[in-house]
Every structure is written in C-alpha cells, then in structure tokens.
Amino acid sequence: MLLAVGFSVVGRAEDRVIVARQGGLEAKLEYCKTCHGLSAQGYRGYFPMPRLAGQQPQYMENQLRAFIERRRTNPIMANVAHVLSPSMVSALATHFRNLDPKPIGGAPRGSLALGKRIFEDGLPDANVPACAACHGSEGKGQNEIPRLAGQLYEYSVGQLTGWTKVRGQGSAVDTSAIMAPTAHNLTRSQIEAVAAYVSYLQ
Ligand code: HEC
Ligand code: HEC
Numbered sequence: 001m002l003l004a005v006g007f008s009v010v011g012r013a014e015d016r017v018i019v020a021r022q023g024g025l026e027a028k029l030e031y032c033k034t035c036h037g038l039s040a041q042g043y044r045g046y047f048p049m050p051r052l053a054g055q056q057p058q059y060m061e062n063q064l065r066a067f068i069e070r071r072r073t074n075p076i077m078a079n080v081a082h083v084l085s086p087s088m089v090s091a092l093a094t095h096f097r098n099l100d101p102k103p104i105g106g107a108p109r110g111s112l113a114l115g116k117r118i119f120e121d122g123l124p125d126a127n128v129p130a131c132a133a134c135h136g137s138e139g140k141g142q143n144e145i146p147r148l149a150g151q152l153y154e155y156s157v158g159q160l161t162g163w164t165k166v167r168g169q170g171s172a173v174d175t176s177a178i179m180a181p182t183a184h185n186l187t188r189s190q191i192e193a194v195a196a197y198v199s200y201l202q
Pocket of ligand 2: 122129130135148151156159167174175177179
C-alpha cells in the first residue's frame, strides 16, 4: 500500500516501467500482435487490421481512449480497450513508435500518380487540402495526427469512406472533426488513389 502511494507520485515514465515489470505489458503486446501482425505491420484478415508500427504515441493514446469512451465505435477494439488501465494505455501507445517494418504492400498501383498529387497538393477545386500539410511530407504524422506511411490500403479506404459513422460519436467534438470535411469531399476513386499511395510510403 505504502509502495503504491510512493509510486503514484512518480512520473509516467516510471509508471511504464512498473507496468512492464509486472509482465502485464508484454502479455498485452503479444495479444495485440495476434491481430495487428508480429511486428505490428498490419494484417489482411477478415477485417483489415491497421499497422501500428511507427504510429505517433499521442494519436495511439487518443484512439485507445476513443474506443474506451465510444467516441470511436468498433466492437473488436472496444472489447480490447475497455479493460486497459490508463497507465497501460500510455505504455502501449509508446511501445509501437520504434517499430519500423517494411510496409505490407499489396495495394493496386494503377492510380499512384493521382494519389501522390492529392497527398502533396490536395484538390483545390474539391476543397481537399494537401494531406502532407498535416500528416507531414513523408506521411509520418505528429502528435495527434497519425502516421499514414505504410498503412494497410484496405484499412485506410475503410476509414475514409465511413468516417463520420465510426468517429466523433457522442456529443463532444473531438479530433476526428479535423479530418471529417476532407474525408467527405474525396470521391471513392480519389480515396483509393491516395490510400494506395500512402500504403507504399516507408
Ligand atoms: C481481435 C483483433 C484485435 C486485437 C487483439 C487488437 N486489435 Fe487493435 N484493431 C483491430 C481492428 C479490426 C482495428 C480497426 C478498427 C476500425 O476499423 O476502426 C483495430 C484498430 C486499432 C487502433 C486504431 C489504429 C488507427 O490507426 O487508428 C489501435 C490504436 C489499436 N487497434 C491498438 C491495439 C492494441 C494496443 C492492442 C493490444 C492491446 C490491439 N489493438 C489489439 C483488431 C484488434
Ligand atoms: C487539417 C489537418 C489534416 C489534413 C489536411 C488531413 N488530415 Fe488526415 N487526419 C488528421 C487528424 C487530426 C486525424 C486524426 C483524427 C482522429 O483523431 O480521429 C487524421 C486521420 C486520418 C486518417 C486515419 C488514420 C488511421 O490510422 O486511422 C486517414 C486515413 C487520413 N487522416 C487521411 C488523410 C488524407 C488522405 C488526407 C488528404 C486528402 C488528409 N488526411 C488530410 C488531420 C488532417
């Protein structure tokens, strides 16, 4: 008990070490990898499992909380996330940052040039800003803006076509609102082009 009180005043970094020592973190990571791939590179299953490798910790943490708070609805991840303690959420979010497997590939290559143009310049006539403006010129993201580089094609297409059905649920406005108009203004074929392009970025 005394020990627990002592620990609670030390910072988050120590928190993570404690979680790791308890063996809980390793066990959880094994579990994550059964779906997200052995090096978290993503996996084409019955559902597309997104790449987590290299993902921004703040984005990861925000999404895990969104699943817990049901701001983002997904029955699988709601189940996975609702049992995680806040310190476990932080520890998991940080873990994937340094993984750097090759992109899983496999996206259609027919409209990569269009995808690159959308990513770099946007589509001014359709009110679509350059993705690079927020996600970075290499698609690595920052803070609460996710990495797109190497993301599974089918996953990105699914997210962009169903954006407001899945994200930003409930009454409070969250970070998903930043992407909503862009997702809305892209046509299906433009989504496919840009999702294919980013899936090959390393
Ligand atoms: C049973 C399979 C399964 C397991 C186990 C699982 N996930 Fe997931 N995860 C998914 C699926 C499917 C999605 C995509 C959800 C969607 O389409 O919105 C996802 C999405 C995510 C996302 C959102 C990614 C993004 O780019 O927005 C994060 C973060 C995540 N999972 C973290 C984890 C962590 C951490 C663990 C381990 C504690 C874990 N997942 C375990 C299936 C799983
Ligand atoms: C104004 C900044 C901004 C611009 C411009 C922008 N995004 Fe985003 N994007 C975000 C933010 C913030 C999120 C995280 C949303 C959340 O928290 O749910 C996001 C999330 C995403 C996701 C979900 C990633 C995942 O792992 O689930 C995809 C896919 C995406 N953006 C694609 C694009 C594409 C393609 C473009 C260009 C056509 C683009 N974005 C332009 C800010 C931006």
